[in-house]
Amino acid sequence: MTNTHAYDVIVIGYGPVGKMVSALLGQKGWNVGVFERYDRPYGLPRAVKYDHEITRLLQKICPVEDIQRISVKVPDNYVWCNADRVPLLEIDWSQDGISGWPADMLFNQAELETIMNEACESLPSVDINLGYNAIHLNEHEDQVNVLFKSINGEVINTAAKYVIGCDGANSFVRDNMEHTITDLGFYNDFLIVDIIPTEDMEFKPMNLQVCDPKRPTTCVSGGPGRRRWEFMLLPGETKEEFKSEEVAWDLLKSWGIHPGNAKMERHAVYTFKAKWVDQWRKNRLFLAGDAAHLTPPFMGQGMSSGIRDAANLAWKMDLLLKGVTDDSILDTYTEERKPHMEKLIEAAIYLGKIICTTDVERAKQRDEQFLSGNFPPFPAFPTLTEGVFDRSGSEKEAGLTGHLSPQGIVEHNGQSGLFDNVVGQGWVLMGWNHDPKEGLTEQQIQMLEDIGAVFAKVVPKAQPEPAAVIDTDGTYEAFFRTNGIEVALFRPDFYIYGVRGQKEELPTLIQGLSEQLTQQTNLANAR
Numbered sequence: 001m002t003n004t005h006a007y008d009v010i011v012i013g014y015g016p017v018g019k020m021v022s023a024l025l026g027q028k029g030w031n032v033g034v035f036e037r038y039d040r041p042y043g044l045p046r047a048v049k050y051d052h053e054i055t056r057l058l059q060k061i062c063p064v065e066d067i068q069r070i071s072v073k074v075p076d077n078y079v080w081c082n083a084d085r086v087p088l089l090e091i092d093w094s095q096d097g098i099s100g101w102p103a104d105m106l107f108n109q110a111e112l113e114t115i116m117n118e119a120c121e122s123l124p125s126v127d128i129n130l131g132y133n134a135i136h137l138n139e140h141e142d143q144v145n146v147l148f149k150s151i152n153g154e155v156i157n158t159a160a161k162y163v164i165g166c167d168g169a170n171s172f173v174r175d176n177m178e179h180t181i182t183d184l185g186f187y188n189d190f191l192i193v194d195i196i197p198t199e200d201m202e203f204k205p206m207n208l209q210v211c212d213p214k215r216p217t218t219c220v221s222g223g224p225g226r227r228r229w230e231f232m233l234l235p236g237e238t239k240e241e242f243k244s245e246e247v248a249w250d251l252l253k254s255w256g257i258h259p260g261n262a263k264m265e266r267h268a269v270y271t272f273k274a275k276w277v278d279q280w281r282k283n284r285l286f287l288a289g290d291a292a293h294l295t296p297p298f299m300g301q302g303m304s305s306g307i308r309d310a311a312n313l314a315w316k317m318d319l320l321l322k323g324v325t326d327d328s329i330l331d332t333y334t335e336e337r338k339p340h341m342e343k344l345i346e347a348a349i350y351l352g353k354i355i356c357t358t359d360v361e362r363a364k365q366r367d368e369q370f371l372s373g374n375f376p377p378f379p380a381f382p383t384l385t386e387g388v389f390d391r392s393g394s395e396k397e398a399g400l401t402g403h404l405s406p407q408g409i410v411e412h413n414g415q416s417g418l419f420d421n422v423v424g425q426g427w428v429l430m431g432w433n434h435d436p437k438e439g440l441t442e443q444q445i446q447m448l449e450d451i452g453a454v455f456a457k458v459v460p461k462a463q464p465e466p467a468a469v470i471d472t473d474g475t476y477e478a479f480f481r482t483n484g485i486e487v488a489l490f491r492p493d494f495y496i497y498g499v500r501g502q503k504e505e506l507p508t509l510i511q512g513l514s515e516q517l518t519q520q521t522n523l524a525n526a527r
């Protein structure tokens with residue numbers, strides 16, 4: 001065995017979630033050891049959709065042009081229709097999201113992972129090890145040791161302060177963590193078929209669910225130049241029967257798809273599930289993505305939830321490793337992320353219940369319910385409700401915390417573009433038409449600098465000032481005016497930490513953050 005390889009953080013699993021957390025920690029200079037059991041990229045489609053929040057997170061690590069190149073914007077509604085193709089429900093996926101990106105985009109996962117891999121490879125402190133299977137994990141008070149066996153049989157010993165399991169549904173890290181699971185008992189088998197049309201084809205709407213009890217079928221984009229079908233297995237049908245390419249082609253026939261006009265990229269039977277681990281942290285071990293939760297795909301939020309986990313964990317781990325706060329901040333990881341993910345699973349099951357019925361009578365009742373308008377409301381997209389937020393303001397101010405912050409087009413120092421690229425990212429303290437440092441004590445400014453905050457005085461386009469950030473497209477004016485606020489503090493994962501209606505109240509907001517962070521440290525010191 002070789003000497004111990006020591007890291008700040010070990011990431012097990014190098015899919016999109018592992019790549020995101022590795023890149024974010026690597027950007028901060030932390031030594032990240034990434035270990036992936038496969039020795040080459042998976043290469044085939046899996047997730048196909050992300051939303052504006054995730055695209056903005058990708059913008060943290062990938063060039064905007066690359067993200068644009070691999071994604072396609074949804075042009076119309078996501079339609080849920082019955083067997084007669086009468087719409088039962090339409091969800092608008094075509095809007096512009098507040099994060100500076102289209103609300104929803106479709107992509108090809110292999111292309112996404114290529115650009116995320118480039119981001120990781122460009123970071124000198126990220127050590128990527130492909131073809132290494134985790135075989136043993138030992139947790140100590142001050143570190144974790146993990147043994148990995150390479151595909152060549154070499155065994156290496158590693159150590160890190162923290163281990164993050166981004167290792168999917170059959171997580172090795174989870175197996176080494178005491179844990180309990182909540183399972184909502186939603187199980188449905190679908191044959192997933194990914195194709196590349198070899199001639200021009202038009203699909204309107206772009207994303208369609210045909211809730212036909214004779215064969216519930218999904219027909220969505222698979223990213224630029226690709227399409228995906230999902231065919232539900234009927235009672236009595238077995239996974240085994242659906243293994244062959246012939247069965248997939250046969251099911252595609254009624255859609256006008258055949259080997260003469262399309263190439264089949266992948267076909268596989270998946271069991272959709274709705275379940276999660278109850279605690280995503282146990283001492284020095286963490287779970288993220290599919291290792292922590294599984295959702296039916298109908299909201300297109302499986303990978304997106306995992307990327308949110310990565311972003312949430314990364315900024316907290318960064319502060320902790322910097323020594324600005326204690327590791328009890330990491331308890332807020334499950335506290336913040338789990339309820340959010342649960343609500344998305346709830347929404348996915350709402351949709352799943354519409355399509356996953358093969359009972360003709362029940363489908364008829366469902367149709368009547370939706371067509372008469374007498375159906376339960378579609379769940380609202382969740383915000384973050386618990387954790388590292390300011391709740392000390394007025395009811396209106398506190399009502400904005402935990403929501404996503406906007407990203408607009410700005411001009412600053414002769415550069416023009418999306419705020420995060422032009423001004424910077426991390427904690428962002430923003431003052432509308434005033435310098436947000438005004439009124440803060442030196443100590444408060446120092447604390448904000450210690451956590452890597454960006455200070456931005458944002459001014460309207462009509463009143464430009466040389467050192468200020470110019471609100472080119474009016475995004476920030478709309479945000480501040482509509483909400484009746486003058487200052488806002490945004491977290492590195494883009495959630496609103498807190499706002500104030502009057503700039504004179506900013507010091508209390510910052511004081512609150514400072515106390516929240518030091519409280520974590522004091523709590524730890526007292527233990």
Ligand SMILES: O=C(O)/C=C/c1cccc(O)c1
Nearest residue numbers: 047048049218297298300302
């Ligand atoms: O990206 C995914 O994991 C799933 C996307 C998706 C979108 C729309 C309908 C589906 O059944 C899946």
